[in-house]
Structures are given as C-alpha cells and as structure tokens.
Amino acid sequence: MDIYKIIKEEINDFDWVKEHEFTxxxxxxxxxxxxxxxxxxxxxxxxxxxxxxxxxxSLGNLQSVGGYLYLRxxxxxSLGNLESVGGxLSLWxxxxxSLENLESVGGYLNLNxxxxxSLGNLQSVGGGLNLExxxxxSLGNLESVGGGLFxxxxxxxSLGNLESVGGSxxxxxxxxxxSHSEEQIRQSxxxxxxxxx
Numbered sequence: 568m569d570i571y572k573i574i575k576e577e578i579n580d581f582d583w584v585k586e587h588e589f590t591x592x593x594x595x596x597x598x599x600x601x602x603x604x605x606x607x608x609x610x611x612x613x614x615x616x617x618x619x620x621x622x623x624x625s626l627g628n629l630q631s632v633g634g635y636l637y638l639r640x641x642x643x644x645s646l647g648n649l650e651s652v653g654g655x656l657s658l659w660x661x662x663x664x665s666l667e668n669l670e671s672v673g674g675y676l677n678l679n680x681x682x683x684x685s686l687g688n689l690q691s692v693g694g695g696l697n698l699e700x701x702x703x704x705s706l707g708n709l710e711s712v713g714g715g716l717f718x719x720x721x722x723x724x725s726l727g728n729l730e731s732v733g734g735s736x737x738x739x740x741x742x743x744x745x746s747h748s749e750e751q752i753r754q755s756x757x758x759x760x761x762x763x764x
Contacts, residue, residue: 594608614634618643620641623643627647627648632652636654637656661682667688671690676696695714695715696717702721707727716734718737733760
C-alpha cells in the first residue's frame, strides 16, 4: 500500500492533524466524508488519485499526479493548473471541454464520450489516445502518442504537429482520410503500426 506524507501547511482541510502519514484511501475517504469540493492537498500527488464519486469541483493548485487520475462522473469543469499525469487519465462523464495546461499523460488517455473540444497544451501521451466520438477538429500541440491513435469519426483535417504514433493510426470517416493517402501520412508522421483509412 502506498503511503503519502501530508504536511499540515499544504492541507487547509485537515485541522485535526499537524503531521501524519496517510494512505491514499484515507485521503479519499476524508474528501468523501467531508464533502470536500476543492483540492487543497498540495501541488503534487505522487501516486494514483481516484476522485470518482466525490464532490470535487476544482483541482485547485494541483500541478502533477504521479500515477493514474480518475475524475469520472465528477462535477469538475476544468483541469486548472494540472500539467502532467504519470499514468492513465479518465474524464468520462465530466463537463471538461479542454485539457488546458496539461502537457503530458504517461499512460492511456481515453476521451471517447467526453465533451472535449480542445487538447489545449497536450504534447505527449505515453499510451494510446482515443478521440473517437469527440468534437475535436485539431490535434493542437500534440507531438507523440506511444500507443494507438483513434480518430475515427472526428472532424480532424490535419495531423498538425504530430511526429510519431507508436501503434496504429485510425482515421476512418475523417476528412483527412479523404484528402490524404496513406503514403502522404507516413511521409509526415512516423506510424509504427498500421494506418486504417
């Protein structure tokens, strides 16, 4: 079990503690039990952070999560100052429309079924990236995807700054699949897997 050291100065909500080591489960339970709506537990969280089912509406000054970040079915509308997630990121069922300041996700990023319209400052995804069924029209600053890139059914017209895809590239029913050949795509982007048009 991962242990997280939390210092009182970083936590406005824990009036009853001076310095203590909490498990992730204890912190999440405190958030749930006390209907905490804003993250006030520091700028960096080393492990996984499962906020599903909480009343969190703001990530406050949180800048990085070392492991997975799950925000499914929360009332969060913005990722705020968040710049990096070391593991998977799940936003299913949220009202978030932009990834804003987020620059990197180390694991899998599934945005299928979300209200996302902009990738914001996102530059890299270590695992796969699924944008199927989103209103995304541009990949923005995205440069690399370590796994598969799923763009089926989107309005993507250009791969923008994209340099590499570690898996397969899925472009079915997209404007780019009608305007570019597989050869043209491979000339501009290194795709290690197959390209499905």
